[in-house]
Amino acid sequence: MGQTITEKILAWHAGRDEVQPGELINARVDLALANDITAPLALEAFRDMGAEQVFDPARVVLVPDHFAPARDILAAENCARIRDFARQQGLEHYYEVGRVGIEHVLLPEEGLVLPGELIVGADSHTCTYGALGAFSTGMGSTDLAMAMALGEVWLRVPESMRLEYTGELKPWVGGKDLILHTIGSIGVDGARYRAMEFYGPAINALSMEGRFTMANMAVEAGAKNGIFAVDCKTRAWLEKRTRREYRAFDSDSDATYVQELSFDVSSLEPQVAFPHLPSNVRPISQAGEVKIDQVVIGSCTNGWLEDMEIAAHILEGREVHPHIRTIIFPGTPKIKLEMIRRGWMETFIRAGAVVSTPTCGPCLGGHMGVIAAGERAVSTTNRNFVGRMGHKEGEVYLCGPAVAAASAVTGRLSDPREVMGG
């Protein structure tokens, strides 16, 4: 019987010829990841398990990106615990402030993720790496401790759903709009426990960055993972970043899907998820008059160079509305350096935006852009739950970088065409 990409990767890592959806398997892990919020609990569990050495110091990655540079003493102590552990274990991939980026942008950039690999992370957005044809999923700290100790995890083989996108995207519409539109259609548990496989002409035409954005938000539909087939764009991305060999899997033509959906996206407008669920999605033309206080552009969802380029294009020669605080946080130091080379840092600063160090801070109301009661933020991040960006009476509107940058200029939720014409 035919197998999906996800089933093939899981079977390979379980040492089997094939696996069936619903089965519980023990699978070998290629990479285990944790950050400064989830690692402290994982290290506690690791010690309680009686483990002394990680299974492979080259395959355990620790990234202090959430509350670092340390926002307070507790955060500093958590970062110190991780740092000590990384040194003591001789971890090859620990990233100190100055070199650290937002984990799900950093790992693909560093060439640490390959097609066909199985990656687990104590962070729900670990599903991002599906863009490279890897199986990757988020877990908790104790699961991660098991992966660190044994190099394996238990997994329930997910049912796969096939999502096809036809048509050519209009200007200012990208991966974020595709995934918001999808979550708006199927709901925040529309893919619960499932693998989402993305296909179609609109996907083939999408950049790697756009695919990372889509895979990143698979978890917002409740999915275990999101995954893309490897193509020439994937290979070109990898060629620049790694020389390691990999196995690219394709789904068989007779693979079984629990659901198949098709979206004609040729007339899709930029999308916005209204508070307080990522599924509360409207096209920008139906957004109405929403005055805002803060714009956030960046994160593991949209902190890629392409996102910075779109924002720079819109903010070039324009000014952020005087009532708006605009915070731009690129995914990694390399992206920030490239922004300097291309003159976008000057564009942003002249426009009246602040460019932050790479951090998850503002996305989860941690630091560097927390909102007050009654404030509204337009944000390229991934969640708009109650209290997500700060006060529980604050509101977060999720969108792509084009809507966010345009809204920064006008001071209200805006269609980029309003600012740029067309």
Added chain:
Amino acid sequence: MTDMVLEGKAWRYGRDVDTDVIIPARYLALTDPGELGAHCLEDLDPKFAGRVREGDFIVAEENFGSGSSREHAPLAIKGCGVSCVIASSFARIFYRNAINVGLPILECPQAVEDIGRGDRLRVDLEHGTVENLSTGRVFEAQPFPEFMREIISLGGLVDYVRKRLENEG
């Protein structure tokens, strides 16, 4: 190991109760269950953490625990004294985390439909039954797969791995 028969009051919530409202990110530098528990659900129901009694239940609709992978969420629920979460369905990472840290959870949509705020419940974990003492109705929850029952009977994933490491060592 947890008591197998639990009794307490139901705290009733709707669908998509996410981990950001279970324990907001501003508290994520904490790791102690008791300290986390003092802030449990504070953005959804500010009175909950102050009034919940040891042994009470959280009863919620579909997709409980959606969102982030923070294990602080089941720890906060445990830390404030809740004995078990009963929901119509659970988000997958929360489901794993609850089992791994030894927080009892039961998937039982019929019970959730029957249970109102403040109802008194008796839950038998061994047999997976939920009895609403206020309505007199009894419901059966989804049984756990055998492998998960093994983890649960060991009190969580830590002891499961410890046992494996000892056997392999």
